[in-house]
Amino acid sequence: xxxxxxxxxxxxxxxxxxxxxxxxxxxxxxxxxxxxxxxxxxxxxxxxxxxxxxxxxxxxxxxxxxxxxxxxxxxxxxxxxxxxxxxxxxxxxxxxxxxxxxxxxxxxxxxxxxxxxxxxxxxxxxxxxxxxxxxxxxxxxxxxxxxxxxxxxxxxxxxxxxxxxxxxxxxxxxxxxxxxxxxxxxxxxxxxxxxxxxxxxxxxxxxxxxxxxxxxxxxxxxxxxxxxxxxxxxxxxxxxxxxxxxxxxxxxxx
Numbered sequence: 001x002x003x004x005x006x007x008x009x010x011x012x013x014x015x016x017x018x019x020x021x022x023x024x025x026x027x028x029x030x031x032x033x034x035x036x037x038x039x040x041x042x043x044x045x046x047x048x049x050x051x052x053x054x055x056x057x058x059x060x061x062x063x064x065x066x067x068x069x070x071x072x073x074x075x076x077x078x079x080x081x082x083x084x085x086x087x088x089x090x091x092x093x094x095x096x097x098x099x100x101x102x103x104x105x106x107x108x109x110x111x112x113x114x115x116x117x118x119x120x121x122x123x124x125x126x127x128x129x130x131x132x133x134x135x136x137x138x139x140x141x142x143x144x145x146x147x148x149x150x151x152x153x154x155x156x157x158x159x160x161x162x163x164x165x166x167x168x169x170x171x172x173x174x175x176x177x178x179x180x181x182x183x184x185x186x187x188x189x190x191x192x193x194x195x196x197x198x199x200x201x202x203x204x205x206x207x208x209x210x211x212x213x214x215x216x217x218x219x220x221x222x223x224x225x226x227x228x229x230x231x232x233x234x235x236x237x238x239x240x241x242x243x244x245x246x247x248x249x250x251x252x253x254x
Contacts, residue, residue, distance in 0.1 A: 003213065004246050006192060009185040010126050011134040011163075011178070011207075013197035014143060017217055017239075018119045018135075019151060022112055025050055029083075032102035041089050049087035053079050064140040064166035072140050072166065076104055108142045110150035116219070122239035123158040132185045133159045136177060136195065138202070140166030161185065172202035175210045182212075196242055200228050215242055 012018055026043030033040055057079045061068050065075040080100050084090065091099060106112060126133050137143060144155070144162050155162065161184040165171035168180060178195065182188055190211030197203025198217050207214040216235045218225040228235045236242050 002247070003194070004129065007129075007131055007194055007213075007246070008188050008192040009132040009134060009182075009194070011136045011181050011185075011193060011195045011212075012159075013195075013199070013203050014135060014137040014139060014148070016198035016219065017196060018153065019113050019115045020219075022114050028103055028106045028112060029099075031106070032099045035102050036095055036098045038091075038095070038099075041084070041087055045087035046083060046089075049085070050079075050083040052086050053082035056082065063169050063171050066166060066169040072142070073104060075140075076100075076107075080104075108146055110147060113147065113151060115151050115153065116238070118239040120152065120158060122243055123153070125243055132161070132188075134181050134185060135159050135162040135164070136172070136181050136197075137162070138165040138171045140164065172199075173206045175206040178207050178210055178212060182210075194246070196239070200224065200231070200233065204228070204233055215245065217242065 015021070024043060024047070026041070026046050029046050030040035030043070057075060061070055061075060064070075064072055077100055080103055081096060084096075084099075123133055135144075135148070141164065144164050144167070148154070148159075153159065161181075163177055163181045163184060165177065168177065170176045170180070178190075181195075182190060182193060185193060191213065194213040194215065195203060195207035196215045196217060197207075198219065200216065204214045204216050214233070216225075216228055216233050217239070218228070218235050218237055225235050234245065236245060
């Protein structure tokens with residue numbers, strides 16, 4: 001029996017799987033600073049500052065402040081402020097407010113993102129095969145309500161249900177986020193679902209741990225892919241090859 005004939009649902013990660021960031025983080029911080037007449041902050045320092053600030057916020061207030069009932073905009077305001085401070089930039093409150101509003105609006109739109117050309121055809125194919133399609137992402141509500149629709153990835157058309165960490169209070173790599181996805185798909189058995197993502201730790205391992213099928217995408221030719229393959233994971237370059245594998249190579253499943 002082929003894998004495709006056993007499947008009832010495919011779930012997918014978002015960033016690195018269906019879409020990617022355009023440009024650098026510094027591009028958007030630079031535009032925001034210039035909008036209030038200030039020079040561009042140093043790209044490298046801002047990038048490093050953001051990584052540290054985001055990591056700290058995610059540790060203190062996981063799932064974008066879900067448990068603390070922190071408003072999404074406040075979570076990001078604290079993160080962006082700390083990013084600038086760690087990069088060596090401190091602005092007065094009025095100036096920072098203007099800069100932050102520009103950054104928050106940018107990342108709540110389609111501007112910083114690009115959809116991979118194989119994403120929509122793959123989602124269409126999955127639906128034509130009668131499969132439920134779900135999104136499983138460590139992301140906040142704007143991905144579901146604003147960003148994905150603005151990119152032409154609409155709930156009810158390209159995907160059927162979403163499990164977003166900022167709305168659920170659970171995030172990858174916690175396997176519970178995948179259990180929620182199975183419930184949303186109609187309480188299906190784990191072996192009837194396939195998850196596709198780009199992270200061994202956040203996508204492949206937790207999905208496999210509850211009995212789902214899983215594939216990793218290596219769109220950017222990461223050096224980690226060598227170890228992924230050694231561990232026995234199916235690693236493919238894109239969704240075109242993933243579709244081919246599901247149809248043909250997956251026929252080894254019984």
